[in-house]
Amino acid sequence: MREISYSEAVRESMSQMMREDEDVYILGEDIGVYGGAFGVTSGMIDEFGPERVRITPISEAAISGCAVGSAMTGMRPILEIQFSDFVVIAMDNIVNQAAKMRYMFGGKAKVPMVVRLPSGSGAGFAAQHSQSLEAWMTHIPGLKVVQPSNAYDAKGLLAAAIKDDNPVMFYEHKMLYNVKSEVPEELYEIPLGVADIKREGKDVTIIATGLMVNRALEAAEQLAAEGIDVEVIDPRTLVPLDEKAILQSVKKTGRVLVAYEAVKRNGFGTEIVSLIAESDAFDYLDAPILRLGGAEAPIPYNPELEKAAIPQVHDIYQKCLELLNR
Amino acid sequence: MSNQLKGVSNQLINELNLEKHDLTKMMYDMILIRKFEENLKQLYQQGKIHGTMHLCIGQEATAVGACFPLTKEDKITSTHRGHGHSIAKGTDVNKMVAELLGKVTGYCKGKGGSMHIADMEVGNLGANGIVAAGLPLGTGAALTSQMKKLGYVVLCFFGDGATNEGAFHESLNLASVWNLPIVFFCENNLYGMSGSIKEMTNIESIAVRGASYGIPSETIDGNDILEVIKATTAAVERARHNNGPTLIEANTYRWEGHSRSDARKYRTREEEKEWKKSNDPIERFKTVLLENGIITEDDFAELNEKAIKQIQDAVEFAESSESPSLDTLMTDIYV
Incomplete structure (x- = not known):
């Protein structure tokens, strides 16, 4: 089987899901021609255009809320937070809005969104760009939290996360982006909750x-x-x-x-x-x-x-x- | 009411060319909101309402006027002081009271309470317990409308206090650069909890902030429902024709305290009395309708009776409803 990198696997999963479902789109800072801080979205704007690969101002509080608002009205956003550390600026929308909306409204809303979070140390980015804050998210009822450790899992888990009707926090490790492993070309899902x-x-x-x-x-x-x-x-x-x-x-x-x-x-x-x-x-x-x-x-x-x-x-x-x- | 205020309204009623049916319905909705809120006060005093609530007495013209140009498909986001917005958007009063009493027949099955009333079916994306949180959510709902070409407009209600939150500024900027179909509607009731807007900002009006984001803005008399309708209609049309967002600052006054625990030490009783006496949005609208022969005193009395009856029925419905069973604690956390 062919080998691709973790970062290519993430991109392939998003692209295949976007071909399959028009409601899926990605938004985030510098994800257009720049390809995102880690190059994960490289080239996606060429295929899907600026409507569905949507570059945003540096406004985590607005773009995270915008993702939630669009998810509750019928879209399936994938929000790329440039470094997972910046999620703290988006915290209200994730913790107080996305996670609780369904419960607070008595089951009358759903928030199908994925927040992609490049995390972890090892790249020399120091204290504000290297943290692993996934445990914070696991404390919030209403959120799902995913942490793939290789390219194969990243592709399948991301597809499942995008199809999931709940907000999913998807932790990618920046030191794994270039690590290759065998990954099937076709789209597949790995169910959330299976070790x-x-x-x-x-x-x-x-x-x-x-x-x-x-x-x-x-x-x-x-x-x-x-x-x-x-x-x-x-x-x-x-x-x-x-x-x-x-x-x-x-x-x-x-x-x-x-x-x-x-x-x-x-x-x-x-x-x-x-x-x-x-x-x-x-x-x-x-x-x-x-x-x-x-x-x-x-x-x-x-x-x-x-x-x-x-x-x-x-x-x-x-x-x-x-x-x-x- | 001053003659000057009357003059503006009399001029607008001709200019806006509104049907008698619509005007009467709006008068009714304003009365209904006030009766709803007055009733909640009683229920609270009787110990039937748990927790807290934020009443919007005195702000009926902004809620009803701003929702008038909206269709059922258009959406609103609301605030912690949101009962009026919900009623004006067509949310069912029975289910609202039931929610406030924590009953399973309430909008949120008794799990949300006052600050989380939402009704997706009439485009009410929900009240919100976090100040300014509705703006980014509304921006996202407007993005859905634009991307899926659904044609609906979103109107975000928020208070003056919200305009010092980052989410306000970021959302205005985002909605402007993406040219989204959205109306940012600020109810400036002069106080964020106890903080007077004069002490919390160093600008003359909130509307000037629109210019920073290239958004057309205006300040209006929020207690004149006709002025609210005029400004909102223009803003909704602008949004609907892909001409982007608008910021409206509607000046109004919160008659009650912030919440039930507020002793109102930060303002004088004289100030409150003055607003109630000379700037009651219901009285002002009633006067215009009477002077223009739209309704009579008898009609008004009838609307009043009808609203009281509707609220009584809602309270009865809520009181006779069941409480949620304990096993619902763990339902609706995930889809």
Whole structure:
């Protein structure tokens, strides 16, 4: 099968959905001839024109509300927030409007929109352009939260997100944009709420999200060389969460590491740990659950400091050994 | 009322060429809004309304006048002080009272309350608890109209307080650069909660802000329904013919406090008395209709009785309705 990059997969998914459904359009800053800050929408304006690939003023408060208003009246907008950090300027429309509209109005409205959010550190953009704030969104009933870790998942999950009648926060990792993997040419959907076992194993379970899935897989390779058989679970969507897949794996291995890039304190991994602790899978644990998360600091600029701020492959490797008392 | 005010209205009633039927209906809607709000006060005092609410007594002309040029397909966004807007757009009064009493027959099945009444079927995209939030939402609804060529116009109601929010400025700019079919309708009732507009901005009128975004704007007497109709009709026509947005600043006055807990320490009783005595939008419209022989005192009394009866029926409907069952707590969160 052909290989394409994560960024191409996102673009292909949007383009195929836009060919299929005239109500789908994209809006955001510099997404026209510029192609967006990360080039994800490159060339789309040539095919779909400026009506459906709609460049906006730098006005997150207006464009996010505009997306909500157009979604509730029959369109299916995809809003590109240039860097996920800027979502804080759009927060009212996401938290107080999009997420609650259906409930507040007694089920008489729906808000089918996708907010695409390039997130994460590693590119030297420092504290205001590198955060991983997905856990904030998971706290809001009414929002769905998706975090693909490879090109194949990105394409299928985005198609499902666009077809979904609820507001979906779609976290793309900027360090994954150039990573290639096998992706079918035809349009396909990956249902929201279904985790993926990225690697099967019996000794340790790593539940990882976003970029950390890739790092967990690398660590698992190294551990395999030492005879340790690691299972890597990627929830793929944080809301809805595939609790069953997580708990099954915990019961199988009895040893759990949760790895995520966001600040460790109250990151989404905390929720996963609570889920395990409150379930019958708790009785299967042979060691305390361990967590690896980002430093409780803003993301720094210096490349060495930046690296130190989030878990690396070696950290994951070490934690797995710790779980096995080795 | 001053003779000067009367003169303007008498001139407009001829100029606007309105049907007797429409004028009577508008008179009725204004009375209905006032009776609705007065009744809520009573229900609140009786402990039947939970939480809070924001009454629009004194602002009936802006709600009814601004909605007059709109068709059923046209849409509005409203505010926390939105009961009048809803009634003027054709939202059912029974379901509104039921919502305020938290009943399952209410517009939001008892989950929204006063600040979230919406009725998609009549183009009411909802009241909103966040100041200025309706402007970007309305901008998006106008974009749908433009992209799908649906021909409808959106009218966004908001107060003077909203014009210091970023969402106001960003929405005006966006609607202007995209030439959207939208009317930004500011009800300047002089106060945002307790903050006087004079203390919160350093400009003479809110309408001047339209110029920053290339949007035609005007300030009007919001307590003269005929002036409201004239300005809004022109703005709606402009929007409908792809000539872009308009900003209207309608000067009016909020008779009651911001909400039920407001002791109104930031303004004098004399100021309130003066507005009520000489600038009551219902009295002003009534006088014009009487002087022009559109209705008689008896007709007015009849409209009044009819409105009281309609509100009584609505309260009865709401009071006899069921409360939502507890299992609805977790419904309608996701589609």
